[in-house]
Amino acid sequence: MGHAFxxxxxxxxxxxxxxxxxxxxxLDGRARQxxxxxxxxxxxxxxxxxxxxxxxx
Amino acid sequence: xxxxxxxxLKLSVRAGGGALIGVLFFMTVVAVIPFGVGPDxxxxxxxxxxxxxxxxxxxxxxGLDRLFQAERDDGSLDLMLMHENPLVLTVLVxxxxxxxxxxxxxxxxxxxxxxxxxxxxxAIGAVMLTLLVGSPALTFIGAAGxxxxxxxxxxxxxxxxxxxxxxxxxxxxxxxxxxxAVEDPxxxxxxxxxxxxxxxxxxxxxxxxxxxxxxxxxx
Amino acid sequence: xxxxxxxxxKLSDLANPTRFLALAARLIPWLACLxxxxxxxxxxxxxxxxxxxxxxxxxxxxxxxVPAAWLSMMCYTVMAVSAIGTLVWRHPLADVSARCAAPxxxxxxxxxxxxxxxxxxxxxxxxxxxxxxxxxxxILFLMYLGLIALNRSMDDPSKAARVGAVLILVGFVNxxxxxxxxxxxxxLHQPASVIRMDGPxxxxxxxxxLLVMAVAFTLLFFTLHIxxxxxxxxxxxVNAQRRLAARMAGREQ
Numbered sequence: 001m002g003h004a005f006x007x008x009x010x011x012x013x014x015x016x017x018x019x020x021x022x023x024x025x026x027l028d029g030r031a032r033q034x035x036x037x038x039x040x041x042x043x044x045x046x047x048x049x050x051x052x053x054x055x056x057x
Numbered sequence: 058x059x060x061x062x063x064x065x066l067k068l069s070v071r072a073g074g075g076a077l078i079g080v081l082f083f084m085t086v087v088a089v090i091p092f093g094v095g096p097d098x099x100x101x102x103x104x105x106x107x108x109x110x111x112x113x114x115x116x117x118x119x120g121l122d123r124l125f126q127a128e129r130d131d132g133s134l135d136l137m138l139m140h141e142n143p144l145v146l147t148v149l150v151x152x153x154x155x156x157x158x159x160x161x162x163x164x165x166x167x168x169x170x171x172x173x174x175x176x177x178x179x180a181i182g183a184v185m186l187t188l189l190v191g192s193p194a195l196t197f198i199g200a201a202g203x204x205x206x207x208x209x210x211x212x213x214x215x216x217x218x219x220x221x222x223x224x225x226x227x228x229x230x231x232x233x234x235x236x237x238a239v240e241d242p243x244x245x246x247x248x249x250x251x252x253x254x255x256x257x258x259x260x261x262x263x264x265x266x267x268x269x270x271x272x273x274x275x276x
Numbered sequence: 277x278x279x280x281x282x283x284x285x286k287l288s289d290l291a292n293p294t295r296f297l298a299l300a301a302r303l304i305p306w307l308a309c310l311x312x313x314x315x316x317x318x319x320x321x322x323x324x325x326x327x328x329x330x331x332x333x334x335x336x337x338x339x340x341x342v343p344a345a346w347l348s349m350m351c352y353t354v355m356a357v358s359a360i361g362t363l364v365w366r367h368p369l370a371d372v373s374a375r376c377a378a379p380x381x382x383x384x385x386x387x388x389x390x391x392x393x394x395x396x397x398x399x400x401x402x403x404x405x406x407x408x409x410x411x412x413x414x415i416l417f418l419m420y421l422g423l424i425a426l427n428r429s430m431d432d433p434s435k436a437a438r439v440g441a442v443l444i445l446v447g448f449v450n451x452x453x454x455x456x457x458x459x460x461x462x463x464l465h466q467p468a469s470v471i472r473m474d475g476p477x478x479x480x481x482x483x484x485x486l487l488v489m490a491v492a493f494t495l496l497f498f499t500l501h502i503x504x505x506x507x508x509x510x511x512x513x514v515n516a517q518r519r520l521a522a523r524m525a526g527r528e529q
Contacts, residue, residue, distance in 0.1 A: 006334060006394045007334060007337055009394055010340060011337075013387075017386060025504050042521070202443075205439050205440075208430065219419075223450050225454055225458070233460070269363065274439050
C-alpha cells in the first residue's frame with residue numbers, strides 16, 4: 001500500500017549519499033590537481049633527484 | 058617493576074588526587090540518575106545494577122587519558138621505551154597500578170551506591186563481584202586508547218569515544234551477570250565466566266596494542 | 277618513463293606512489309564505466325522483479341540494504357589489512373588506503389542503517405529495533421566515526437596512520453566479541469514477539485538483482501577508494517612541495 005514511500009525514500013537517500021561521496025571525491029581530486037598545476041606554473045616541481053617514494057616527506 | 062608499581066600508586070594517590078576524583082565522579086553520576094528517572098524505589102532497584110555499571114564505566118574512562126600523559130610530559134616515557142624490560146610488561150604494570158588506584162576504590166564504593174539504589178543484598182554483592190572482575194578489562198582496553206592519546210595534542214574526549222564501543226561487551230556481560238544473580242531463571246555462571254574470559258583476553262590485547270602504539274607515537 | 281617500467285609485478289611495486297598514480301589513472305575510467313553499467317543492470321533488475329509474497333514491494337529495499345551492509349564489513353576488513361601493511365611492512369600506500377577507506381566505510385554503514393530503518397518501519401512498525409544485527413552495525417558506525425575523528429585530529433599523517441592502525445586492528449579483533457555479546461544481550465532482553473530478522477530463504481528471483489547490486493556496490497567502493505587514495509597522494513605532494521617552496525624562499529633571503 002504505502003510501501004512505495006519507504007522504497008523510494010530508501011533509494012533516494014542512498015542515491016543522495018552515494019552522489020555526495022562521488023562528488024566529494026571528484027571535487028577533491030579536481031582541487032588537488034589545480035593546486036598541483038598552480039605549483040607547477042610557479043616553477044615548483046618535484047625534483048627528479050629526490051626519491052619518488054616521498055609520500056610522507 | 059615493583060618500584061614502578063609503587064611509584065605509580067603513590068603518584069595517583071598523592072598528586073592531584075586522580076583516584077579520589079574518579080570515585081567522586083562515579084558517585085555523582087549515580088546520584089544524578091534518580092533525579093532523571095524519579096524517586097520510584099522499585100524502578101531504581103530494577104535498573105540499579107545497570108546504573109552502577111555505567112557509572113563505573115564512565116568513571117574508569119575519565120581517568121584513563123592520564124595513564125601515559127604525565128610520563129610523556131616529564132620525559133619518563135622515553136626512558137620506559139629505552140629500558141631493557143619489554144614494553145608490554147611495563148604497560149601491564151602501569152595498568153595494574155592504575156587499576157589499584159582508581160578502579161578498586163570504585164569497586165569498594167559500589168555497595169554504598171547499591172544501597173542508594175535500593176538494591177537487594179544479592180544484587181549488591183553481584184555488582185561488586187562483577188565490577189571487581191570486569192573493571193580490569195576496562196583498564197586494559199583503555200590503555201590502548203590512552204597510548205593513542207599520547208600522540209594527540211588533546212586526546213581525552215576522543216579516547217573515550219574510541220574506547221567506548223570496545224567496552225560494550227564488558228558492560229553487557231557485567232550487567233547480565235549482575236541481573237542473573239537476582240532474577241531466578243537466568244544462570245549466573247555463564248555470563249560471569251565469559252566476563253572473566255573477556256578480561257583475560259583484554260589483558261593480552263590491551264597492553265600489546267598500547268605498547269605498539271606507544272612505540273609508534275613517540276618517534 | 278616508459279610504459280614498461282610502470283608495470284606492476286609485485287605488491288611492493290605499488291609502494292611507489294608515481295606508479296600507483298599511473299595505474300590509478302588507467303584503472304579509474306574503466307572501473308567507473310563498469311560501476312555505471314552494473315548499477316544500470318542492477319537497478320533495472322531490482323525494479324522489474326516481482327515482489328515477495330510476504331514482504332511485498334519492500335523487498336526492493338533489500339537490494340540496496342544488503343550490499344551496503346556487506347560493504348560496511350568489507351571496508352573494515354580492507355582497513356584492517358591496510359593497518360597490517362602499515363605496521364608490519366611500513367607500506368607507504370597502506371596508510372593512505374586505511375585513511376581513505378574510513379569515510380567510505382562510514383558512508384556505506386550509514387546507508388545500511390538508513391535503509392534498514394526504512395525497511396523496518398513498514399515491516400516491524402518501528403524505525404529502530406535493538407536487534408542484534410542492527411545494534412552491531414550501529415556500533416561499527418560509531419567506530420568508523422571515531423577513526424575518522426582520530427585521523428582528522430592529528431597533523432602528521434604518517435603518525436596518525438600508524439597510531440590509527442593499532443586501533444583499527446584492536447577494533448577488528450573485537451568485532452567478533454562485540455557481535456557475540458550483542459547477540460547474547462539481545463536474546464536476554466528481546467521480547468519474543470518481535471519478528472525475526474531472517475525472513476524466508478532467498479528465492480533465485482531475488483538473488484539475481486541482489487548479486488548484481490552487490491557487485492555494483494563493490495565496484496563503486498573500489499572506484500571511490502582508488503580515486504580517494506589518488507587524491508590523498510596528491511594532497512600530500514602539494515603539502516610537501518609547498519613546504520619545499522617555503523624552505524627555498526627562506527634560503528634565498
